[in-house]
Amino acid sequence: MQNTVLTYLEERNFKAIRNSFKDINEIDIAELFQTLFDEEMLERDKFILLFRLLPKDAAADVFSYMDSDMQMLLVSSFTDKELQNVINDLYIDDTVDIIEDMPANLVARIIKSADAETRKQINAILRYPKDSAGSLMNTEYIALRRDYTVRQAIDIIRKLGVNKETVYTLYITENRKLIGVLSLLELLTADDDAIVNDIMDTNVISVQTHEDKEVVADTFSKYDFAALPVVDADNRMIGIITFDDAMDVIEEEATEDFEKMAAVAPSDESYFKTSIFKHAKNRILWLLILMLSATVTGVIISSYDAAFAAVPLLVSFIPMITGTGGNCGSQTSTMIIRGMSLGEIRLKDFAKVIFKEFGIALLCGAVLALVNGVRIFIMYNSDPMVDAILLAVTVSLAIIATVIMSKCIACILPMLAKKLKLDPAIMAAPVITTIVDTCSTVLFFSLATKIFGI
Amino acid sequence: MQNTVLTYLEERNFKAIRNSFKDINEIDIAELFQTLFDEEMLERDKFILLFRLLPKDAAADVFSYMDSDMQMLLVSSFTDKELQNVINDLYIDDTVDIIEDMPANLVARIIKSADAETRKQINAILRYPKDSAGSLMNTEYIALRRDYTVRQAIDIIRKLGVNKETVYTLYITENRKLIGVLSLLELLTADDDAIVNDIMDTNVISVQTHEDKEVVADTFSKYDFAALPVVDADNRMIGIITFDDAMDVIEEEATEDFEKMAAVAPSDESYFKTSIFKHAKNRILWLLILMLSATVTGVIISSYDAAFAAVPLLVSFIPMITGTGGNCGSQTSTMIIRGMSLGEIRLKDFAKVIFKEFGIALLCGAVLALVNGVRIFIMYNSDPMVDAILLAVTVSLAIIATVIMSKCIACILPMLAKKLKLDPAIMAAPVITTIVDTCSTVLFFSLATKIFGI
Numbered sequence: 001m002q003n004t005v006l007t008y009l010e011e012r013n014f015k016a017i018r019n020s021f022k023d024i025n026e027i028d029i030a031e032l033f034q035t036l037f038d039e040e041m042l043e044r045d046k047f048i049l050l051f052r053l054l055p056k057d058a059a060a061d062v063f064s065y066m067d068s069d070m071q072m073l074l075v076s077s078f079t080d081k082e083l084q085n086v087i088n089d090l091y092i093d094d095t096v097d098i099i100e101d102m103p104a105n106l107v108a109r110i111i112k113s114a115d116a117e118t119r120k121q122i123n124a125i126l127r128y129p130k131d132s133a134g135s136l137m138n139t140e141y142i143a144l145r146r147d148y149t150v151r152q153a154i155d156i157i158r159k160l161g162v163n164k165e166t167v168y169t170l171y172i173t174e175n176r177k178l179i180g181v182l183s184l185l186e187l188l189t190a191d192d193d194a195i196v197n198d199i200m201d202t203n204v205i206s207v208q209t210h211e212d213k214e215v216v217a218d219t220f221s222k223y224d225f226a227a228l229p230v231v232d233a234d235n236r237m238i239g240i241i242t243f244d245d246a247m248d249v250i251e252e253e254a255t256e257d258f259e260k261m262a263a264v265a266p267s268d269e270s271y272f273k274t275s276i277f278k279h280a281k282n283r284i285l286w287l288l289i290l291m292l293s294a295t296v297t298g299v300i301i302s303s304y305d306a307a308f309a310a311v312p313l314l315v316s317f318i319p320m321i322t323g324t325g326g327n328c329g330s331q332t333s334t335m336i337i338r339g340m341s342l343g344e345i346r347l348k349d350f351a352k353v354i355f356k357e358f359g360i361a362l363l364c365g366a367v368l369a370l371v372n373g374v375r376i377f378i379m380y381n382s383d384p385m386v387d388a389i390l391l392a393v394t395v396s397l398a399i400i401a402t403v404i405m406s407k408c409i410a411c412i413l414p415m416l417a418k419k420l421k422l423d424p425a426i427m428a429a430p431v432i433t434t435i436v437d438t439c440s441t442v443l444f445f446s447l448a449t450k451i452f453g454i
Numbered sequence: 455m456q457n458t459v460l461t462y463l464e465e466r467n468f469k470a471i472r473n474s475f476k477d478i479n480e481i482d483i484a485e486l487f488q489t490l491f492d493e494e495m496l497e498r499d500k501f502i503l504l505f506r507l508l509p510k511d512a513a514a515d516v517f518s519y520m521d522s523d524m525q526m527l528l529v530s531s532f533t534d535k536e537l538q539n540v541i542n543d544l545y546i547d548d549t550v551d552i553i554e555d556m557p558a559n560l561v562a563r564i565i566k567s568a569d570a571e572t573r574k575q576i577n578a579i580l581r582y583p584k585d586s587a588g589s590l591m592n593t594e595y596i597a598l599r600r601d602y603t604v605r606q607a608i609d610i611i612r613k614l615g616v617n618k619e620t621v622y623t624l625y626i627t628e629n630r631k632l633i634g635v636l637s638l639l640e641l642l643t644a645d646d647d648a649i650v651n652d653i654m655d656t657n658v659i660s661v662q663t664h665e666d667k668e669v670v671a672d673t674f675s676k677y678d679f680a681a682l683p684v685v686d687a688d689n690r691m692i693g694i695i696t697f698d699d700a701m702d703v704i705e706e707e708a709t710e711d712f713e714k715m716a717a718v719a720p721s722d723e724s725y726f727k728t729s730i731f732k733h734a735k736n737r738i739l740w741l742l743i744l745m746l747s748a749t750v751t752g753v754i755i756s757s758y759d760a761a762f763a764a765v766p767l768l769v770s771f772i773p774m775i776t777g778t779g780g781n782c783g784s785q786t787s788t789m790i791i792r793g794m795s796l797g798e799i800r801l802k803d804f805a806k807v808i809f810k811e812f813g814i815a816l817l818c819g820a821v822l823a824l825v826n827g828v829r830i831f832i833m834y835n836s837d838p839m840v841d842a843i844l845l846a847v848t849v850s851l852a853i854i855a856t857v858i859m860s861k862c863i864a865c866i867l868p869m870l871a872k873k874l875k876l877d878p879a880i881m882a883a884p885v886i887t888t889i890v891d892t893c894s895t896v897l898f899f900s901l902a903t904k905i906f907g908i
Binding site: 023024025027154157158167168184185188189202203205220221222223224226243244246247248250251254255257258259261262263264270271272276277279280283284286287288290291292294295297298299301302305308309312313315316317318319320322323324326327328330331333334335336338339342344345349352353356359360363364367368371372375399429430433434437438441 | 476477478479481608611612621622638639642643656657659674675676677678680697698700701702704705708709711712713715716717718724725726730731733734737738740741742744745746748749751752753755756759762763766767769770771772773774776777778780781782784785787788789790792793796798799803806807810813814817818821822825826829853883884887888891895
């Protein structure tokens with residue numbers, strides 16, 4: 001596709017480009033622009049030419065799906081008139097998203113080119129804290145009065161609808177307070193003369209402007225809404241959040257969890273948009289903390305130097321035992337953290353979780369210990385320097401104890417974090433592994449010194 | 455809430471229960487049932503009584519949001535008539551979901567109570583493989599003819615709409631082939647006499663029945679649709695998938711990634727619904743593989759026994775060096791795997807990723823090495839048994855080399871897995887940690903033997 005467009009552009013065959021744009025989804029056109037931009041396949045001053053070939057009704061949509069770098073380039077090439085057209089065709093929440101990533105001079109230009117009403121609404125949304133429901137919402141929605149007839153309501157929607165992001169959920173307000181909702185489907189299938197008041201649903205689920213986007217995502221996942229109303233503290237209707245934004249939030253939340261669970265400070269930007277320096281900054285703090293914590297394990301190992309002087313072979317089992325402990329711990333902590341973030345596991349389930357993980361640890365520990373015991377016995381049985389049975393028993397006991405300990409630590413710590421109102425995701429693999437390393441080393445050497453009588 | 459209901463039930467004040475049900479969202483009612491069931495707060499034979507108090511139009515909805523155990527209990531208590539009412543009020547895709555979790559005798563009862571048309575559609579969906587687009591879809595949608603006027607189309611929707619899961623996207627078919635889409639918004643805002651053919655969008659994005667749910671989730675995330683049409687190989691329209699099911703898929707896919715990345719075999723069931731035995735089964739295979747792989751590191755350590763006999767202190771640095779390597783590797787592999795699953799990182803970006811990670815590794819490695827070198831020098835400078843400078847240099851060099859090596863391994867392996875058409879998620883923390891353990895141990899000891907001249 002990009003090559004066809006480039007060829008047409010070379011040939012100055014603008015009609016052909018215009019025609020092919022008609023058959024492509026706006027999102028795919030935005031992706032085309034993005035590829036040409038990212039791979040530097042087109043000079044920077046040619047993009048505005050290409051953008052002017054877009055169908056009029058697609059331009060704003062295409063613009064809204066681009067990366068901020070591409071948007072900045074275009075905004076700086078737009079005439080005032082062009083900028084005005086694009087901004088006034090955008091949904092308010094998209095304009096706000098765009099503005100948030102732009103330098104001040106371009107923001108000023110964008111806000112100036114919006115009409116008075118749009119400008120007021122943009123400013124209103126910009127006032128809400130980042131990641132709050134208010135910052136995600138769109139202030140364009142359809143509000144009806146309770147005394148409308150179905151026929152009147154349909155007429156209003158047919159007249160107003162084209163500028164609203166979703167018309168599929170209708171909100172009934174009285175003195176600006178949200179008193180009911182009605183799906184467009186319910187409206188359409190009702191009698192023409194029925195009154196909105198009689199068919200609306202008064203049991204309204206909403207979020208407040210200041211609530212975190214996590215609450216928004218959870219509410220969407222729970223109730224399967226196409227749109228969620230946003231109200232202020234007095235239940236006055238302020239805006240709506242649509243399911244497509246909620247889907248983005250759900251993905252962002254998962255990405256944040258992945259990052260935190262890998263001991264990386266979460267970042268809003270995509271991998272390639274983040275500089276090497278920023279990436280390093282996001283990772284170094286946890287690496288330092290964990291590195292320094294790991295020295296504890298080192299100190300413990302050196303304190304047992306008598307043991308590994310007596311049976312030097314013991315040292316070679318450390319990586320296997322600490323590794324297994326770490327893996328068992330990561331499995332458990334990941335399951336618990338994910339379960340809590342999906343709402344499947346709650347704090348009051350603590351006892352149930354411990355019981356379950358203890359059972360799992362017994363089963364897994366037994367299998368691992370058995371396999372290991374047999375392997376050690378076979379490997380060292382003919383070695384006159386080693387008491388194969390004692391070694392097999394020591395390592396097997398250490399393994400089963402390590403598995404149980406690490407699974408227990410890995411379910412206690414995330415739940416404790418939650419209890420302390422911290423994000424459980426910080427108690428994921430890296431932290432658990434470091435703690436389990438220390439504990440399993442102590443376990444192993446204290447067992448070994450007892451069993452070998454060192 | 456549950457206590458109020460229980461009290462009313464005790465008092466046989468059914469009217470009060472019926473009234474309070476009217477003010478609660480169906481999903482919250484289902485949750486109430488579920489809590490009473492899970493916590494065994496109500497005898498099992500009382501649930502059907504409670505269910506009969508639901509508003510008629512809410513019953514099927516509430517039923518569809520329950521867990522399968524609760525549903526089974528109800529189905530076995532339903533009269534034939536009740537079952538019929540519930541099943542014929544459910545959306546087909548919900549019925550299929552319910553059926554998939556039930557024992558054969560109840561499935562037979564459910565299918566028998568559906569009307570002929572519903573039964574046919576249920577059977578059609580059941581034929582598609584699990585996790586395919588076909589298994590997710592709903593066969594109830596609104597198809598229009600291209601020659602309808604807007605007025606005719608609106609009338610049809612008003613008549614048919616109530617039984618369809620979404621009427622907000624309309625599909626135009628000809629000889630059953632999908633030739634266009636039209637949003638209800640576009641239809642409502644068009645002239646009464648306009649022809650559907652002239653206002654429909656012929657650039658239709660669809661998925662095929664056999665495609666994986668991952669493709670479905672990606673298409674939804676990319677295009678922000680409220681519904682996605684599902685077609686067969688000949689572009690014949692078969693069904694639709696709605697955004698709420700897509701949201702569930704997006705969450706499921708993320709959960710699967712979390713599980714795989716923690717070396718747990720992914721499972722469809724929630725944490726508590728999975729038995730201890732099943733949990734252990736899902737975890738033991740990777741634990742065994744990783745445990746046995748870790749013995750390699752052990753063998754390497756014992757082969758360097760001359761080194762740690764000469765400088766016993768060396769052994770105590772192993773956990774810190776391998777731990778740091780593992781953490782650096784986990785950070786990188788998590789970022790790469792998540793980036794690939796979001797489509798931000800593609801295989802052709804390989805060189806860019808390696809370059810970026812190398813830079814990050816240099817920065818992080820330098821900081822970690824410096825902090826460590828200084829720490830070691832301070833700690834051991836006054837110790838006459840140790841050459842503090844040599845030790846600081848050795849450990850610092852080992853750290854920086856380990857960081858670079860582990861970040862490189864951690865970006866190569868997931869991308870290699872993708873290239874080999876494996877799931878990159880298996881190359882996450884546990885596997886990377888095990889590999890990095892071995893490599894960093896070798897690195898450390900070969901550096902140490904060289905520097906200390908052992």
